[in-house]
Amino acid sequence: MGIVLKDIATDVDRLLRDFGVTQHLYRRDSTRNGAREIRSPLTGAVIACVADASPGDVAEAIKRAHDAFIRWRVIPAPRRGELVRLLGEELRAAKAALGRLVTIEAGKIPSEGQGEVQEMIDICDFAVGLSRQLHGLTIASERPDHRMMEQWHPLGPVGVITSFNFPVAVWSWNAALALTCGNPVIWKPSEKTPLTALAVQALFERAAARMDGIPSGLSSVLTGGREIGELLVDDPRLPLISATGSTAMGRAVGPRLAQRFGRAILELGGNNASIVCPSADLELAVRAIAFAAIGTAGQRCTSLRRLFVHRTVHDDCVARLKRVYASARIGNPLDEPDVLVGPLIDGTAFQKMQDALDEARTLGGKVFGGERVREKQYPAAHYVRPALVEMPAQTGPVLRETFAPILYVMPYTEFDEALALHNGVSQGLSSSIFSTDIREVEKYLSVAGSDCGIANANIGPSGAEIGGAFGGEKDTGGGREAGSDAWKAYMRRLTSTINFGRALPLAQGVRFDID
Ligand code: UN1
Numbered sequence: 001m002g003i004v005l006k007d008i009a010t011d012v013d014r015l016l017r018d019f020g021v022t023q024h025l026y027r028r029d030s031t032r033n034g035a036r037e038i039r040s041p042l043t044g045a046v047i048a049c050v051a052d053a054s055p056g057d058v059a060e061a062i063k064r065a066h067d068a069f070i071r072w073r074v075i076p077a078p079r080r081g082e083l084v085r086l087l088g089e090e091l092r093a094a095k096a097a098l099g100r101l102v103t104i105e106a107g108k109i110p111s112e113g114q115g116e117v118q119e120m121i122d123i124c125d126f127a128v129g130l131s132r133q134l135h136g137l138t139i140a141s142e143r144p145d146h147r148m149m150e151q152w153h154p155l156g157p158v159g160v161i162t163s164f165n166f167p168v169a170v171w172s173w174n175a176a177l178a179l180t181c182g183n184p185v186i187w188k189p190s191e192k193t194p195l196t197a198l199a200v201q202a203l204f205e206r207a208a209a210r211m212d213g214i215p216s217g218l219s220s221v222l223t224g225g226r227e228i229g230e231l232l233v234d235d236p237r238l239p240l241i242s243a244t245g246s247t248a249m250g251r252a253v254g255p256r257l258a259q260r261f262g263r264a265i266l267e268l269g270g271n272n273a274s275i276v277c278p279s280a281d282l283e284l285a286v287r288a289i290a291f292a293a294i295g296t297a298g299q300r301c302t303s304l305r306r307l308f309v310h311r312t313v314h315d316d317c318v319a320r321l322k323r324v325y326a327s328a329r330i331g332n333p334l335d336e337p338d339v340l341v342g343p344l345i346d347g348t349a350f351q352k353m354q355d356a357l358d359e360a361r362t363l364g365g366k367v368f369g370g371e372r373v374r375e376k377q378y379p380a381a382h383y384v385r386p387a388l389v390e391m392p393a394q395t396g397p398v399l400r401e402t403f404a405p406i407l408y409v410m411p412y413t414e415f416d417e418a419l420a421l422h423n424g425v426s427q428g429l430s431s432s433i434f435s436t437d438i439r440e441v442e443k444y445l446s447v448a449g450s451d452c453g454i455a456n457a458n459i460g461p462s463g464a465e466i467g468g469a470f471g472g473e474k475d476t477g478g479g480r481e482a483g484s485d486a487w488k489a490y491m492r493r494l495t496s497t498i499n500f501g502r503a504l505p506l507a508q509g510v511r512f513d514i515d
Contacts, residue, residue: 008040008104008334012047012195015101019094019199020206026050026198036223038195041107041343042332044380050194052224058231064217065157065184066237071215073154073182081131083214084176086207088124091117091172094203098168098196105193106167107342109333112296120172120200122466123482127176130487134181145501152491154182155263159232161243161253164345165299165403167193168200170267173466173481174242174490175204175219181490183240184218188232192345194223229253236260240490243267244301247401247427247475254477265489266477267470269401270429272452272461273306273422275444276317277415277435284458285434286320289407292432292460294328294386297341298405299349302430302454302462306398307409308418314411318390321409325369325388332378343381344404350382353404356397357387360408366390370406394421401427415440423451429472430454430461453480 016026027035027049035049053061072080091098099114108116136150158178162170167189175185189197201221208214222228233241233256242265243253250268257264274292276285292304309317333339344350350372357370370387386405391398398408412418422431431452433444441457443449453472454464464470469484471477480486506512 008043008045009047012040012101012104015097016048016195016199018097019202021198021202026195036191036194038105038192039346039380040104041345041381042104042334043378044382047104048195050198050223053222053228055231058222058228061186061217061220061222062157062232062235062237065186065220068184068215068217069154069157069182072184072218075182075213077131077134077180077182080182081128081180083207083211084124084131084180085128086210087176087204088121088128090203090207091121091124094199095121098199098203101196101199102167103333103342105195106164107345108296109339109342110337116166116169119169119466120176123169123172123176126466126483127180130177131180134487134491136493141497142507143499143505145499145503146505147498147500149496149498151494151496152181152488153494155490155492156239157184157186157237158490159235159238159241160185160187161229161232161241161245162187162189162197163244163301164190164192165296165301166244167196170244170481171197171200173470174265177481177487178490179218181487183490185220186232186238187219187221188228189221189223191223191225194221197221197223230256233257233262234260236262239263240265242479242481247477250475250477263489264477265471265479265481267301267472267479267481268475268477269427270301270303270472270476271305271399271401271425271427272302272430273308273425274304274432274434274461275412275415275418275422276307276309276313277433277437277440278310278312279436279440280313280434281436281458282313282317282320286317286324288432288434288458288460289321290324290328292462293407294325294341294405295462297344297384298386299345299403300462302464303405304407304461305401306394306422306425307407308412308422309409310418311411311413318388318409321388321407322368325386328386330373330383330385332374332381341383341386341405343378343383347382349404350384352402353384353387353406356400356402356404356406357389359397360389360391360406363396364392365408394424399425415443419444419449426475427472428452428474429476430456430464432456432459432461434458452476
């Protein structure tokens with residue numbers, strides 16, 4: 001086992017060197033000068049040490065970003081898009097290596113690690129097209145010989161705070177749009193996953209070196225904990241902060257930003273539900289539910305956590321799911337290629353999962369699975385069998401987001417009753433319905449249906465494509481990232497009225513004759 005642990009650290013070292021991450025940014029095994037130990041959740045072993053940025057580093061990065069903004073904002077948007085195109089090329093070339101680093105640092109199975117890099121490539125492609133489509137409106141003026149129009153101008157440097165569970169894709173949603181829109185980006189990755197961030201920054205620098213006229217300071221990474229995030233949140237030179245994390249984090253960030261009239265894109269907790277209706281294609285539903293509930297070991301913000309199943313199909317559906325839960329392969333995906341469920345991120349996540357299951361039991365929940373596995377092989381890692389919990393009611397832990405593979409299943413009789421429970425939590429990120437009844441599906445997607453930012457039919461709530469706007473309502477924070485017109489949050493809107501006549505008619509028929 002000692003050999004395996006050593007091998008991962010060596011592998012990480014090799015990967016980082018290949019990316020061009022310079023040695024002063026990380027150490028293999030030194031915690032001198034307060035460097036943080038970075039562990040792979042696959043084994044629990046230390047894979048590198050990374051020093052936190054200092055307040056001076058933060059001030060320097062913000063100043064450089066501000067200077068870069070002055071130069072970058074006047075470069076034509078399609079030219080800015082060219083840089084993002086080159087970044088997409090670097091990501092394509094590095095897909096296997098970066099995907100592997102995501103697997104090592106965040107514990108994702110290889111297909112999901114690579115999928116995360118693909119998501120980065122996709123948003124780069126989207127942003128390249130967008131760079132020729134940053135369009136405003138012309139608006140009919142009430143005054144003769146007048147024209148009204150809207151332009152979208154670059155906003156300023158954007159602070160991006162990301163979470164461990166999508167250590168690179170969420171940065172790319174923000175960075176690809178922000179850079180195209182004319183804004184530098186300062187990134188505070190999760191303190192659990194700084195290595196992938198350093199690798200992505202190195203890829204960005206490679207792309208930037210391939211173009212003339214790229215200002216330095218356009219993209220930077222500040223490693224560290226909450227204090228670094230707070231310095232970004234409080235700095236008025238960053239007009240927009242995009243933060244992904246828990247609702248508790250959002251409650252701290254939101255008011256601080258509001259205090260200085262900073263803009264926020266908040267992607268906070270989800271507590272995503274699906275409804276399985278009598279007409280559902282159960283075979284398809286079970287596959288979709290399995291991916292959404294146990295994929296990424298339940299550590300997506302879009303993971304499925306609550307399932308409402310109609311009484312007529314409840315037992316069949318639960319029996320099928322239990323078969324999947326009992327047989328899903330759990331383990332280190334680097335050792336075994338057919339693993340579907342990797343580890344939890346750390347021991348704290350494991351403890352929170354056990355606490356939620358204990359509480360569910362006291363409320364009458366019947367827990368299937370949830371136990372620790374592979375602890376002999378990997379005593380310092382936290383592998384668990386995903387848990388399926390038959391709950392008598394939506395109470396206690398069902399109302400919370402526990403970042404672990406727990407699926408609470410509840411039977412229902414009336415569709416409207418299920419819908420009310422579905423919407424009866426504080427979070428509102430993603431959701432889905434399994435039904436072949438058009439009335440149910442359309443109602444679910446209607447104004448009186450799911451109250452989330454994302455509502456799907458006959459697929460699970462996770463695994464969104466980048467073409468749509470991503471984000472949620474209520475305690476999820478209301479932010480939108482990625483596709484559709486999410487780019488508008490990264491720009492400032494300028495409304496202009498132009499008089500091309502010789503008279504000066506005033507709006508609203510106001511008269512103001514000075515002689
Ligand atoms: C997240 O979990 O923070 O929709 C993002 C999905 C992914 C993104 C998840 N495309 O599941």
